[in-house]
Amino acid sequence: MKKLSPWKISLIPIAMFGFGFALVPLYDIFCEVTGLNGKNFSIANAEQVSQVDSSEGRTAKLQFLADADSRDLWQFKPENKTLNLQAGNLITTYYELTNPYDYPVTIQAVPSVAPGEWAEYLVKIECFCFTQQVVPANANIKLPLQVTLSAKAPAEVNHLSLSYRLYQSETLGGAF
Amino acid sequence: MSTAHDTHEHHGPDKGFKRWLYTTNHKDIGTMYLLLALGSLLIGGIMAFVIRAELFQPGLQLVDPNFFNQMTTMHGLIMVFGAIMPAFVGLANWLVPMMIGAPDMALPRINNWSFWLLPFAFGMLISTLFMEGGAPNFGWTFYAPLSTDYAPPSVTFFIFSVHLMGISSIMGAVNVIVTIFNMRAPGMTFMKMPLFVWTWLITAFLLIAVMPVLAGVVTMMLMDIHFGTSFFNAAGGGDPVMFQHVFWFFGHPEVYIMILPAFGIVSHIISTFSRKPLFGYTSMVWATASIALLSFVVWAHHMFTVGLPLVGELFFMYSTMLIAVPTGVKVFNWVTTMFKGSMTFETPMLFAIAFVVLFTIGGLSGLMLAIAPADFQYHDTYFVVAHFHYVLVPGALFSILAAVYYWLPKWCGRMYSETLGKWHFWLSFIGVNITFFPMHFIGLAGMPRRIPDYALQFADFNAIVSVGAFIFGMSQLIFIYNVWRTTLGGKGEQATDQVWEKPEGLEWQIPSPAPYHTFQEPPVVK
Numbered sequence: 254m255k256k257l258s259p260w261k262i263s264l265i266p267i268a269m270f271g272f273g274f275a276l277v278p279l280y281d282i283f284c285e286v287t288g289l290n291g292k293n294f295s296i297a298n299a300e301q302v303s304q305v306d307s308s309e310g311r312t313a314k315l316q317f318l319a320d321a322d323s324r325d326l327w328q329f330k331p332e333n334k335t336l337n338l339q340a341g342n343l344i345t346t347y348y349e350l351t352n353p354y355d356y357p358v359t360i361q362a363v364p365s366v367a368p369g370e371w372a373e374y375l376v377k378i379e380c381f382c383f384t385q386q387v388v389p390a391n392a393n394i395k396l397p398l399q400v401t402l403s404a405k406a407p408a409e410v411n412h413l414s415l416s417y418r419l420y421q422s423e424t425l426g427g428a429f
Numbered sequence: 430m431s432t433a434h435d436t437h438e439h440h441g442p443d444k445g446f447k448r449w450l451y452t453t454n455h456k457d458i459g460t461m462y463l464l465l466a467l468g469s470l471l472i473g474g475i476m477a478f479v480i481r482a483e484l485f486q487p488g489l490q491l492v493d494p495n496f497f498n499q500m501t502t503m504h505g506l507i508m509v510f511g512a513i514m515p516a517f518v519g520l521a522n523w524l525v526p527m528m529i530g531a532p533d534m535a536l537p538r539i540n541n542w543s544f545w546l547l548p549f550a551f552g553m554l555i556s557t558l559f560m561e562g563g564a565p566n567f568g569w570t571f572y573a574p575l576s577t578d579y580a581p582p583s584v585t586f587f588i589f590s591v592h593l594m595g596i597s598s599i600m601g602a603v604n605v606i607v608t609i610f611n612m613r614a615p616g617m618t619f620m621k622m623p624l625f626v627w628t629w630l631i632t633a634f635l636l637i638a639v640m641p642v643l644a645g646v647v648t649m650m651l652m653d654i655h656f657g658t659s660f661f662n663a664a665g666g667g668d669p670v671m672f673q674h675v676f677w678f679f680g681h682p683e684v685y686i687m688i689l690p691a692f693g694i695v696s697h698i699i700s701t702f703s704r705k706p707l708f709g710y711t712s713m714v715w716a717t718a719s720i721a722l723l724s725f726v727v728w729a730h731h732m733f734t735v736g737l738p739l740v741g742e743l744f745f746m747y748s749t750m751l752i753a754v755p756t757g758v759k760v761f762n763w764v765t766t767m768f769k770g771s772m773t774f775e776t777p778m779l780f781a782i783a784f785v786v787l788f789t790i791g792g793l794s795g796l797m798l799a800i801a802p803a804d805f806q807y808h809d810t811y812f813v814v815a816h817f818h819y820v821l822v823p824g825a826l827f828s829i830l831a832a833v834y835y836w837l838p839k840w841c842g843r844m845y846s847e848t849l850g851k852w853h854f855w856l857s858f859i860g861v862n863i864t865f866f867p868m869h870f871i872g873l874a875g876m877p878r879r880i881p882d883y884a885l886q887f888a889d890f891n892a893i894v895s896v897g898a899f900i901f902g903m904s905q906l907i908f909i910y911n912v913w914r915t916t917l918g919g920k921g922e923q924a925t926d927q928v929w930e931k932p933e934g935l936e937w938q939i940p941s942p943a944p945y946h947t948f949q950e951p952p953v954v955k
Contacts, residue, residue, distance in 0.1 A: 257610035259536060259603055266599045266641045273645025273675060277660060280671045289738060290668070361664045369738075420664030 291366040294375045295403055302378060305341035305404045312339045313402055315375070318416035319348060326353045328393075329419055338402035338413070343378060347395040348417065352388040360419050361385050362396070367414045374406035375413050382417065442945060450545070453537030454945065455522045456840075458544050462519025463833070465547055467909070469511030470826075472555070474902050476504040483881055485895040487888050497881035498566035499558065505569025506587075509687065510594050511551050513821065516829045517690040518543075518601050521629050523840065525605060527936035527943065528623045530614030530952045535607040536600075543600040550593035557583035568879060570680070573661035573672040577653045584654065588647045595644045602636035605629055614935070616954035620714070623934050624707065627714050628693030631721045635682045635689075638725075643679040646672065670735050677728035685724045688788075688820060689717055691828030692759055695781040698835050699763050701932040702778035703770025709762040716755035723752050733804045742801040749799035753792065760789055775929075776850030780831035783823055783858050791819030794869065809879075812872025818865045822901075823858075830857075830908065838924035841916045842942030849911040856904035863897025 284290040315338045317331035328351035336344050352358055362382040366372035381396035388394055400415070442448040442457065449461060479500045483491050492500070522540065526533055534540045557564040562581035565571065576584060609630045613622070622630075649660040649672075659665025661672045692713075700707040707713065729737060729745040737745070763785050772778070794816040798804050807813060830853075838844050867890040872878075876887045883891065914920045924941040935954070939947050 257607055259539075259607045262603050262606055262637070266603070266637045269638050270641035270645055273642040273678075274649075276642075276645075276675050276678070277649075277671065280668070280674060287738070290670075363663045418663065420662075 288370045288372055291369040291372045292364075294364070294366050294372045294377055297376045297378060297401075299343065299378055299399075302341065302343055302376065302401050311402065311404075311406060311408070312337050313374075313406065313410050314338070314412045315344070315400065316412070316414040317346070317348075318414060320416065320418040322419060322421075327351065327419060328353075329417075332395075338375075338400065340402045340404045340406065343399055343401050345379075345397070345399045347397050348381070349393065349395055350388060350419075351393045352391055355390045357387055357389050358421055359385050359387050360421055362417045362419055365416050365418070367416070371406075371410050371413060374403040374410050375415065376401045376403050451541070453533070453541050455526050455533045455537070455540065456943065456945065458534075458540050459519045459522030459524075460840075461544050462515045462522060462547075465544075465551075466512050466516035466519060466829075469507050469515065469551065470905070473504050473507035473512055474905065476500045476507070477898060478902060480504060481895040481898040484883070484891050486892065487883055487885055489882055492881070494881045495563060495566055498568075498879065499564040501879050502565045502568055502571075503554070503558070506554065506565075507551070508821070509569065509683075510591075511547075511554075513687045513825050513829070514598065515547060517629075517632070517687070517825075518598075520625075520690065520694070520829070520832050520836075521601075521605055524836065524936065525608060525626055525629060526612070527939065527947055528626050528934055529609065529612060529617055530935045530948045530954065531608060531612035532946060532949050534604050535612055536604045539600050540604055543597045543604065546593050546597040550590045550597065553586050553593070554590040557581075557586050560586070570676060571650075572676070573650060573653070573669050577650055577661055580654070585651065588651045591647045592644055595640045598636050598640045602633035602640070605633040606637070609633075614948070614951040614954050620711065621954060623693075624696040624710070624713055625690065625693035628689045628691075628717050631717050632686050632689045635686050635721055635724065639679045639682040639686075642675065643683075646675045646679065649675075670732075673732050673735060674729070677731045678725075680731065681728040682721070682724040684817075684820070685720055687825045689721065691784065691788075691825050692717060694828045694832045694835075695763065695784050696766075697932075697934070698777045698781040698831055699766050699785075701835075701929050702775060702781075703767045703772050704930065705766055705770040706933070707762065708765040708768075709758070712758050713762055716758040719755045720752060723748060723755075727752065730799055730801075730804070733801045734808045746799055746801040750796060753796055756792055760785060760792075775834075776845070776847060776854055777831045777835035779851070779854045779858075780827045780834065783854070784827045784831065787819055787823030787827070787861070791816055791821075791824055794819065807872065809877055810872040811868045811876045811878055814878050815865050815868035815872055818868070822865065823861050827857075827861075833908075833912065835929075836936070837912065837915060838928045839936060839939075839941050839943055842924055843915050843919070843921035844924050844928075845911050845915040845921060849907055849914075853904055853907040853911060856907065857901060860897050860899075860901030860904055864894055864901050865897075867894050867897075 285293050314335055316335045317333060319329045319331055321327035321329035329348065331348050332346050336346060338344060350360075364380070364382045366375050377400050379397055379399035381398060386396065442454065443451060449457065452458060479492060480497065483489075483497055522534065560581075560583045562583060564583055565576070565581065565587045567575040567580060571587075609622070609626060649658070652658040653660050653662055653667075659667040661667050661669050663669065696707050696713060727745055727749045729741060730749045733742060733745070794812065798807055798813065798816055834845060834850055871887045871890045874887065876883055926939070926941050927937050928941060935948075935952055936943070938952065
């Protein structure tokens with residue numbers, strides 16, 4: 254009788270340990286392909302946008318949302334609650350942030366676009382979420398943002414929401 | 430170390446503690462697993478008493494909320510990983526070699542190591558209760574970032590303890606698989622294997638497939654906490670929802686790990702006490718295998734409220750409901766086995782019948798939870814608590830108690846007290862239903878789980894639940910006394926080799942009590 258080797262069967266748990274970690278990139282790929290999580294907005298530069306003909310009149314309402322932290326110590330709010338996006342026209346706006354502490358703090362803003370399936374039609378030219386930001390002690394700063402609507406957006410795309418959650422990232426993973 | 434000389438004739442176990450420390454005998458190791466499970470059951474039971482005492486009345490009486498959270502967390506972890514799983518491994522150790530006609534497990538030294546990792550794992554886990562900041566308080570599902578950013582410092586000990594018990598489970602499962610594949614008696618083909626062996630073989634495959642994923646997820650937590658990675662930290666590009674996906678990819682097969690061996694046990698017991706061969710053996714095997722396969726594609730039904738897309742909600746809803754089909758096949762087979770059988774109602778049979786009835790109630794509430802739109806109402810309420818306690822207590826735990834009553838005479842050579850067994854059963858049966866049935870009602874009425882205080886309208890049912898929990902908990906002392914008087918107490922009449930009336934299986938062909946070494950010459954199965 255042919256015997257089953259315990260070494261051979263041990264390959265399964267070893268492979269599955271690896272699979273557990275492989276789930277991490279797979280999760281990101283899955284979200285990117287399906288548009289779940291609202292993370293895959295597009296990024297472009299100003300020249301590309303200026304080549305788009307803005308006369309077609311395709312517009313969508315963009316709503317701005319801000320979440321500072323669960324304890325609400327930070328003052329974090331958008332300049333405008335809503336703006337009209339138009340393909341080919343750049344919108345420049347900002348979020349306002351006040352550091353409540355008397356020491357400087359590094360923050361990372363994490364964006365999310367809803368509905369997730371339409372996230373790719375939101376085009377960001379400039380965003381404070383691209384990099385970490387240092388907020389001086391007790392300072393009130395303006396965080397810039399430049400967005401537009403993608404020319405590829407189908408007609409039914411008539412509204413989008415853009416939200417930011419702030420994370421303190423002196424050491425990544427540091428909670429407020 | 431024994432020399433060739435003294436291993437020759439009067440070979441037997443070492444004396445004293447060394448026997449248990451060095452043993453490679455499947456029966457010794459099985460006994461140790463079962464005793465560890467019993468100890469965990471008592472410790473986890475005391476924690477349940479603390480929870481129910483606090484919830485006896487609305488308001489905060491006995492413990493502060495943080496300690497309450499530590500109790501719910503530790504109760505869950507200890508009962509799942511310390512009581513139910515080791516009890517089934519203990520039964521596998523005792524029974525699998527005897528059922529397939531093998532002299533021992535295929536990897537006896539690994540077997541010893543698998544067991545001896547556990548006291549250290551649970552010692553480390555329980556020691557967190559006495560640490561600064563307290564024990565883990567984030568629930569047995571340890572969702573990130575509650576278990577990373579906001580966890581007490583003792584979380585690191587929790588992680589290592591999960592690593593140790595994971596290694597133990599994986600080695601135990603590899604051992605079971607290799608034993609079943611390589612050491613069956615001549616003539617015992619796969620489709621002649623007893624169902625307990627079949628269900629354990631499938632369980633072992635589930636274990637080696639998902640315990641490493643659990644090890645992976647706690648390793649990611651460890652790295653997030655101590656090495657600055659951001660697997661579950663949104664600020665660094667990670668995602669807390671991903672934690673839930675990876676956790677439940679382990680977690681859902683895990684619930685079948687805790688119930689499949691139970692299916693095997695009750696199949697044996699119902700057949701014996703109905704004095705009929707099991708109805709639908711082949712369909713039982715296929716149903717077990719399909720439940721195991723389906724368990725890999727249903728995990729997100731634990732996360733209907735995280736914001737899945739509609740397609741996802743529907744997929745996980747339908748795939749979950751599909752599991753009711755093979756489970757229904759099993760229940761049908763058990764009922765049909767009893768149909769027109771000449772049934773008697775000894776203690777193991779009472780527990781097995783209660784298993785069929787009460788597990789089915791748990792299965793039905795599971796179907797209710799599987800309906801995604803309805804789950805938005807039930808999610809994180811006592812309805813969920815009622816559901817999983819119905820499948821784990823009168824499900825998994827009753828099957829373990831039934832198994833101990835059924836095979837104890839074979840293990841120790843004496844009959845347990847049937848009177849005490851009946852008392853134990855009826856008090857447990859009544860207690861378990863008083864404890865968990867009202868939880869359905871308060872859950873549907875909206876009482877959230879894992880809270881130390883609640884709104885006044887839930888007060889009456891909570892008081893009833895606490896009384897039921899006390900009855901159920903205390904009646905387990907009858908079981909402990911009954912097992913003690915039969916084994917160490919030396920009471921009870923001599924068991925015959927067959928023990929019961931014409932039970933099926935190789936284990937009934939060896940003398941009672943089972944000798945230290947059995948089937949050194951393999952039996953021939955026709």
